[in-house]
Amino acid sequence: MKRTDAPLAFAITSKGDDTSNALAQKMKTYLLDFDLRCDEEEPDLVISVGGDGTLLYAFHRYCHRLDKTAFVGVHTGHLGFYADWVPEELEKLVIAIAKTPYQVVEYPLLEVTIRYLNGGSEAKYLALNECTVKCVSGTLVMDVEIRGDLFERFRGDGLCISTPTGSTAYNKALGGAILHPSLEAIQVTEMASINNRVFRTIGSPLVLPAHHTCLLKPVNHVDFQITIDHLSLLHKDVKSIQCRVADEKVRFARFRPFPFWRRVRDSFIAD
Secondary structure (H helix, E strand, O other), X not given: OOOOOOOOEEEEEEOOXXXXXXXXXXXXXXXXXXXXXXXXXXXXXXXXXXXXXXXXXXXXXXXXXXXXXXXXXXXXXXXOOOEEEOHHHHHHHHHHHHHOOOEEEEEEXXXXXXXXXXXXXXXXXXXXXXXXXXXXXXXXXXXXXXXXEEEEEEEEEEEEEEOOHHHHOHXXXXXXOOOOOOOOEEEEEEEEEOOOOOOOOOOOOEEEEOOOOEEEEEOOOOOEEEEEOOEEEEEOOEEEEEEEEEEEEEEEEEOOOOOHHHHHHXXXXXX
16 A cells, blocks of 8 residues: 555554553554554554454454555564564564555455344344354254255354454364465354254355355244354344355555465464
């Protein structure tokens, strides 16, 4: 992204602990010294200081302006997938923000549309990592439709629908595949499915391309605990849950290369 004549508008989101707050305040002071503009409402760049959870919070705070806002993360704890920079690189990052035209990389998002039984109302969400669906109590029983055709009747603890970047989170813990974020896809992964002589599911994660829609239809229960990233909500009288690759994308500001597979290695394999 090329820098315009107007000063860059930035906002900083902190994890809230003392270390993150101090780092966020120092960054704000430095950036203002470079004559950049702090704008919490309409930032060009959002700087997340904390971890991946902090960046998820920032994403949902600014998800109404994804086409105008890019994100960059500084991690103050464990290495994250969204937080590229460490506190020791604070001055280097500030100078890069102030002086360097940054590149923007775009990653796919998950669109979740929940429709209800009461006259056709619906709620729509965007997820950066994943959506999970569980029953409030008992076994989840859902008909899974793909592209309008019944694929299976799922019975088990729940279902996880993830983005490529979210494939390294809950999805990975469930045995799902890790997808490169250049793939326009979503992944459906089972949680403890019931498979015996009577009931049968595919038993493997499903990777769906952008032009395929997954529709979940309740069979017995209509009240569900549904998470959208870190947000967990009880939804009552659910008629269906539609999941697809969103038209919107999340935009990350890149000031240096950070290949995805290196990030995977550093997070899960390297010492």
